[in-house]
Amino acid sequence: QVQLVQSGAEVREPGASVRVSCKASGFTFTNYYMHWVRQAPGQGPEWMGIINPTGDSTSYAQKFQGRVTMSRDTPTSTVYMELSSLRSEDTAVYFCARGAIEIPAAGTFDYWGQGTLVIVSS
Amino acid sequence: AIRMTQSPSSLSASTGDRVTITCRASHGIRSYLAWYQQKPGKAPNLLIYSASTLQNGVPSRFSGSGSGTDFTLTISFLQSEDFAIYYCQQYFSYPYTFGPGTKVDIK
Numbered sequence: 001q002v003q004l005v006q007s008g009a010e011v012r013e014p015g016a017s018v019r020v021s022c023k024a025s026g027f028t029f030t031n032y033y034m035h036w037v038r039q040a041p042g043q044g045p046e047w048m049g050i051i052n053p054t055g056d057s058t059s060y061a062q063k064f065q066g067r068v069t070m071s072r073d074t075p076t077s078t079v080y081m082e083l084s085s086l087r088s089e090d091t092a093v094y095f096c097a098r099g100a101i102e103i104p105a106a107g108t109f110d111y112w113g114q115g116t117l118v119i120v121s122s
Numbered sequence: 123a124i125r126m127t128q129s130p131s132s133l134s135a136s137t138g139d140r141v142t143i144t145c146r147a148s149h150g151i152r153s154y155l156a157w158y159q160q161k162p163g164k165a166p167n168l169l170i171y172s173a174s175t176l177q178n179g180v181p182s183r184f185s186g187s188g189s190g191t192d193f194t195l196t197i198s199f200l201q202s203e204d205f206a207i208y209y210c211q212q213y214f215s216y217p218y219t220f221g222p223g224t225k226v227d228i229k
Contacts, residue, residue, distance in 0.1 A: 045209060104171060109166070
C-alpha cells in the first residue's frame with residue numbers, strides 16, 4: 001500500500017534552516033510528481049511547491065522563492081524539503097503529498113504523509 | 123494567485139442531514155477544482171477532483187458540481203464520520219491554492 005513516512009518534529013530558532021524528509025513506498029516513485037504543503041495552526045493548507053519525477057525540475061510558490069529547496073533521492077525513494085531563514089510565521093505542520101497521475105486529477109494530492117511539525121521559536 | 127473563498131465558514135448539522143458547501147474562485151478555473159476532508163491531527167483526504175469526480179473509495183453520498191468560478195460540495199445524508207473540515211483547492215494554475223475551510227460539526 002502507498003505510504004509516505006515523514007521525519008519527526010523539529011524546533012528551530014529564527015534565522016535557522018530545517019530539512020524535512022518523506023520516504024515513499026508502495027508505488028513506483030519515479031513515476032510521480034511530489035508536492036509539499038504546509039498548514040499553520042488553525043489555518044487552511046498552503047501549497048509550497050512541486051518536484052518532478054526525476055528531480056531535475058521544481059516549481060515553488062513565489063512566497064517561498066529563495067528560501068525553499070526541494071529535492072529527491074531515487075535510490076531511497078525519499079523527497080526532501082529544506083526551508084531557510086526561518087521566522088515564527090513558518091511554524092506549521094509540513095506535509096509531503098503525492099501528485100495524482102491521472103490527467104483529470106493531475107494537480108491534486110492523492111496520498112499524504114503524516115505531517116511534520118516545525119516550531120520556530122527563540 | 124487565484125484566491126479561493128468558502129461559505130459558510132462553519133455549520134452545525136445532524137446525522138441524516140443534507141449539507142451544501144460553496145467554494146468560489148477569484149478567477150475562472152474551468153473544472154480544476156478538488157475537495158478534501160480533514161479530521162483533527164490528520165492530513166487532508168482527497169474526496170473529489172475535476173469538480174465532480176469521486177476519488178476511488180469515497181462514498182457516493184458525496185457529490186460535487188460547478189465550473190468556472192462557483193462550485194459546491196454536497197453531502198446527501200450526513201454520517202457521524204463526516205464531521206470534519208472541508209477544503210476546496212484549485213489546480214488550474216500555480217500556485218495551487220486552497221480555500222479557508224468549512225467546519226462541519228454536530229448540532
